[in-house]
Amino acid sequence: MNRPSRRVDAVLVQAVIAGALSFAHLHDIASAAGQGGWKAWAYPISVDLLLVAAWRRLRSGTAKAAAWCWFVVALAASLGANVATAGLLDVDQVPAWLRILVAGWPAVAFLGGTLLAHSVPAVEPDNDTEGDVEDQEDAPEPAPEPPAQPAIEALPVRPTVPVPTALVDHARKVAAEHHTRTGAPIDTPTLRARLGVPAPMAEAIAAQL
Incomplete structure (x- = not known):
């Protein structure tokens, strides 16, 4: 039985290595700016998620201006x-402006992710549909047709x-x-x-039962 061959995608390996290095650099900067512990690890995740969200919006073809803006920021x-x-x-003496940027990044990332996730794509109107609607508005309304009268069939008139x-009373007893x-x-x-009795009389009796 032949085992399926496993091929290593060089591009994927390169992407993983680059992502790991960038992740580590962001962690080091956050840690040097005073964000220790789990917070230092959350910063690179926030940056990468904003990049992915902006890239997905660019691929979808909607709200490209906002997607490009947040992609450049991330x-x-x-x-x-x-x-x-x-x-x-110098990681031992981080300037104040960098500490301010690192401390304010969570609010920026939250704003960008929210706008990218909840922005509604613009729907372009269909020109053909607008033309049809205008034609329908310009066209005169047809006159209402009178309701069709139901056909009344003539019922045969039978002689009474x-x-x-006494015969009717007897017929009631028979029917009971x-x-x-x-x-x-x-x-x-x-x-x-x-x-x-004859058929006409039987029908007349049956009508009275």
Whole structure:
């Protein structure tokens, strides 16, 4: 069974080495400026996160002006720390202006990260859509159509068949007996067969039940 070959990406290795060196330089500057302990380690993380946030906004293609601004700020902080640790700065006697910059960096990074994370991209209007809307506004409104009247079908008129009251009472008893025995109401053909009357009279009796 062949094992998958593992290739080392030289660019990735170079990025890791450069990131580690920059991280260490930022830590050393923060520590020399009076930010000891965990705070000295938080400064390089803050700078790198601001760089990543600005780069992602640049890649998304929205709010490029703000993204470039904060990218340059974070890059200046990282590059300045790298240059300062090259022997140009006495870490034992850090100037006051550098202490002020290091102490004020958290507020700057918080502002930049918040603006980059919550800025709403501008939505450009669609020219075709605007033209359609203007055409619709200029076009006269169509006159409302009258509601369609439902078609009324002529129902066949059946002649009224006189039914004796006694026959109706008897039909009620037959219908009740049928419902008790079958559990269903009696239909007109069954009622006609039980009473022995013509179809018109059976329908007239069924209408009165």
